[in-house]
Amino acid sequence: xxxxxxxxxxxxxxxxxxxxxxxxxxxxxxxxxxxxxxxxxxxxxxxxxxxxxxxxxxxxxxxxxxxxxxxxxxxxxxxxxxxxxxxxxxxxxxxxxxxxxxxxxxxxxxxxxxxxxxxxxxxxxxxxxxxxxxxxxxxxxxxxxxxxxxxxxxxxxxxxxxxxxxxxxxxxxxxxxxxxxxxxxxxxxxxxxxxxxxxxxxxxxxxxxxxxxxxxxxxxxxxxxxxxxxxxxxxxxxxxxxxxxxxxxxxxxxxxxxxxxxxxxxxxxxxxxxxx
Amino acid sequence: xxxxxxxxxxxxxxxxxxxxxxxxxxxxxxxxxxxxxxxxxxxxxxxxxxxxxxxxxxxxxxxxxxxxxxxxxxxxxxxxxxxxxxxxxxxxxxxxxxxxxxxxxxxxxxxxxxxxxxxxxxxxxxxxxxxxxxxxxxxxxxxxxxxxxxxxxxxxxxxxxxxxxxxxxxxxxxxxxxxxxxxxxxxxxxxxxxxxxxxxxxxxxxxxxxxxxxxxxxxxxxxxxxxxxxxxxxxxxxxxxxxxxxxxxxxxxxxxxxxxxxxxxxxxxxxxxxxx
Amino acid sequence: xxxxxxxxxxxxxxxxxxxxxxxxxxxxxxxxxxxxxxxxxxxxxxxxxxxxxxxxxxxxxxxxxxxxxxxxxxxxxxxxxxxxxxxxxxxxxxxxxxxxxxxxxxxxxxxxxxxxxxxxxxxxxxxxxxxxxxxxxxxxxxxxxxxxxxxxxxxxxxxxxxxxxxxxxxxxxxxxxxxxxxxxxxxxxxxxxxxxxxxxxxxxxxxxxxxxxxxxxxxxxxxxxxxxxxxxxxxxxxxxxxxxxxxxxxxxxxxxxxxxxxxxxxxxxxxxxxxx
Numbered sequence: 001x002x003x004x005x006x007x008x009x010x011x012x013x014x015x016x017x018x019x020x021x022x023x024x025x026x027x028x029x030x031x032x033x034x035x036x037x038x039x040x041x042x043x044x045x046x047x048x049x050x051x052x053x054x055x056x057x058x059x060x061x062x063x064x065x066x067x068x069x070x071x072x073x074x075x076x077x078x079x080x081x082x083x084x085x086x087x088x089x090x091x092x093x094x095x096x097x098x099x100x101x102x103x104x105x106x107x108x109x110x111x112x113x114x115x116x117x118x119x120x121x122x123x124x125x126x127x128x129x130x131x132x133x134x135x136x137x138x139x140x141x142x143x144x145x146x147x148x149x150x151x152x153x154x155x156x157x158x159x160x161x162x163x164x165x166x167x168x169x170x171x172x173x174x175x176x177x178x179x180x181x182x183x184x185x186x187x188x189x190x191x192x193x194x195x196x197x198x199x200x201x202x203x204x205x206x207x208x209x210x211x212x213x214x215x216x217x218x219x220x221x222x223x224x225x226x227x228x229x230x231x232x233x234x235x236x237x238x239x240x241x242x243x244x245x246x247x248x249x250x251x252x253x254x255x256x257x258x259x260x261x262x263x264x265x266x267x268x269x270x271x272x273x274x275x276x
Numbered sequence: 277x278x279x280x281x282x283x284x285x286x287x288x289x290x291x292x293x294x295x296x297x298x299x300x301x302x303x304x305x306x307x308x309x310x311x312x313x314x315x316x317x318x319x320x321x322x323x324x325x326x327x328x329x330x331x332x333x334x335x336x337x338x339x340x341x342x343x344x345x346x347x348x349x350x351x352x353x354x355x356x357x358x359x360x361x362x363x364x365x366x367x368x369x370x371x372x373x374x375x376x377x378x379x380x381x382x383x384x385x386x387x388x389x390x391x392x393x394x395x396x397x398x399x400x401x402x403x404x405x406x407x408x409x410x411x412x413x414x415x416x417x418x419x420x421x422x423x424x425x426x427x428x429x430x431x432x433x434x435x436x437x438x439x440x441x442x443x444x445x446x447x448x449x450x451x452x453x454x455x456x457x458x459x460x461x462x463x464x465x466x467x468x469x470x471x472x473x474x475x476x477x478x479x480x481x482x483x484x485x486x487x488x489x490x491x492x493x494x495x496x497x498x499x500x501x502x503x504x505x506x507x508x509x510x511x512x513x514x515x516x517x518x519x520x521x522x523x524x525x526x527x528x529x530x531x532x533x534x535x536x537x538x539x540x541x542x543x544x545x546x547x548x549x550x551x552x
Numbered sequence: 553x554x555x556x557x558x559x560x561x562x563x564x565x566x567x568x569x570x571x572x573x574x575x576x577x578x579x580x581x582x583x584x585x586x587x588x589x590x591x592x593x594x595x596x597x598x599x600x601x602x603x604x605x606x607x608x609x610x611x612x613x614x615x616x617x618x619x620x621x622x623x624x625x626x627x628x629x630x631x632x633x634x635x636x637x638x639x640x641x642x643x644x645x646x647x648x649x650x651x652x653x654x655x656x657x658x659x660x661x662x663x664x665x666x667x668x669x670x671x672x673x674x675x676x677x678x679x680x681x682x683x684x685x686x687x688x689x690x691x692x693x694x695x696x697x698x699x700x701x702x703x704x705x706x707x708x709x710x711x712x713x714x715x716x717x718x719x720x721x722x723x724x725x726x727x728x729x730x731x732x733x734x735x736x737x738x739x740x741x742x743x744x745x746x747x748x749x750x751x752x753x754x755x756x757x758x759x760x761x762x763x764x765x766x767x768x769x770x771x772x773x774x775x776x777x778x779x780x781x782x783x784x785x786x787x788x789x790x791x792x793x794x795x796x797x798x799x800x801x802x803x804x805x806x807x808x809x810x811x812x813x814x815x816x817x818x819x820x821x822x823x824x825x826x827x828x
Contacts, residue, residue, distance in 0.1 A: 018331075074503075074527055301590050
């Protein structure tokens, strides 16, 4: 058997306090000792499927060819399906059918095929109702990496029947952009669902000062290119490394100062006193 | 020299803030660049030998053949022994002789041999009194993985003299089961030392409602198969992925709601109004 | 092309909540699938260049031959230079030119050469202004590991022009040693910039009791070899695994009890009632 994928990537909400991630690595290595795991990350907030979908969708394009496993699975142990999704670009996605794989499938050219994981002899049996990263998803990913075709995991299911997840769209309303926080990070930056284009649509140029309305309050920020362009403790609005706008501070945490969280509405307007 | 073990697994209470884990990886790779490390986890509460013993005992059966290293070592730098334990199943265990290796030895068929690590030329010298994962355990594990026989680390010590650790046993008392919390996890689940058998011994069947007494208070839970079977915010009692009972909540943290911690007593009884 | 370095080590302040570290791994593996990453650690406090410099300086001597990457980069996206530093011992260092690489360069025999990273075709373009671990440092490290000579990254810059970072020096003043906290760790130990020699210079011997002044208060500790030599909850002052003095407690957190942080002044004196 020739190896189809040298790498398996792994994203989850398992955190780092416990042995869950380590056990999944062990299970993979027992089946496929030559295959390497790349941990995209395991800090997804517990059971937050949308956060998992967003992170995986942004991460997969930076990965080498791989089987991508994502386990954020609040309905583990119920009748929710476990699936393998084939993508136009090639790399298969493995995880629960709850939307967590959807943005990654789109980033890889779209889902072209899907199979429900049902063949018991591929799994660690008896399959637990609580830890299917170990019992279901990693054993299947290991075998896919080793060259098993996806149709061997169980019956084909229509791509149309897969649970989808769409990034919420921003709205440009006259001279305001209405967006929302889609992610917060370790540095306290707020990632938004807003692109440079929407700011430009309301006439904002680099170097302009912006009104930022969030959580019922109004703040001022600079539309710029790097956090260090604003004074310490001031807000910067800039295009981040995924080509989405972020609100951050020079050496401070915007998340903490603004008391903001994922899902919060954000409204931008150009401040009239912006010098040109 | 042929490699005896392709993998070294590594469990500790070193945490992730510091460079301790990374330095241990470096030390291993300097001696044995081809050997791979599987991090079982480094989130054991600082110096909590019992938590380390429980996690390692549960994890080793999911690992490929490996040298297993565990470092939870409150008496580091004193006269406590450092040991290599040979197991019936084959994989050797490396760590302090304080019980942290004991349940893993049992899970691997029992300890059949033990040696005290004393040969200085195997170690990073001068051996520090505070960081023996780096100076003692990883260098020894690397050499065992490369094929060095365990007797080369130092004098044999009687298996009977090793420090043991037994999982506390639950007690069935008429129509109550008396257990305790042996572990809490990232999702807020409480893992108990109680098995399905003990609940069945007091006449509890799947679908029954249970009284859960913990911390001087009484709560109600459902004996079921998956967290998602109970309404949001209610307690589920179910067999977890290690075949022990857990108390959890559907999308909530039982640890936080019950203010519970490892060692807390838990009493179960069948609620009389459980419909059959 | 022959591989020059089998390993790339990686230190950052990216933390573990997000996917930043995982994406950097992916980027490396796309360019150099055979090269292995050793994560020294990613728990450096956000944007704390000095903490990064200290940890990297202590860690590199325990690593196998490697390209060492460090990303603690508060001025990312501005005109601060990105550099490759050649060292006398051989392993190159890759990161921002802000001092984070300096102690590692010294630990590797000193900087002998430096180049500014400017050749765009080596990078992930368009290079983001916020995530240059992904776009700049990892792609360059991957290519150096694969054998690309450092001069290919861009123009040579004088070693004299590199930003330096010196460990603050302790001061021996009659019968007192004046030092400071240079690091705190997961176990609550305070690492100081003081060596055994300075304590011996004021006449302190192993087994002596010390006065420890910190944060405007005075405490008592034992100068000893292992944390377990003092009673539970008492302070030990001992040489740590990097040959610097640490203040710790037997199964307690000195950081928490002393409310201490990096940079805090510490004064030691021998207590007169120390028995000899």
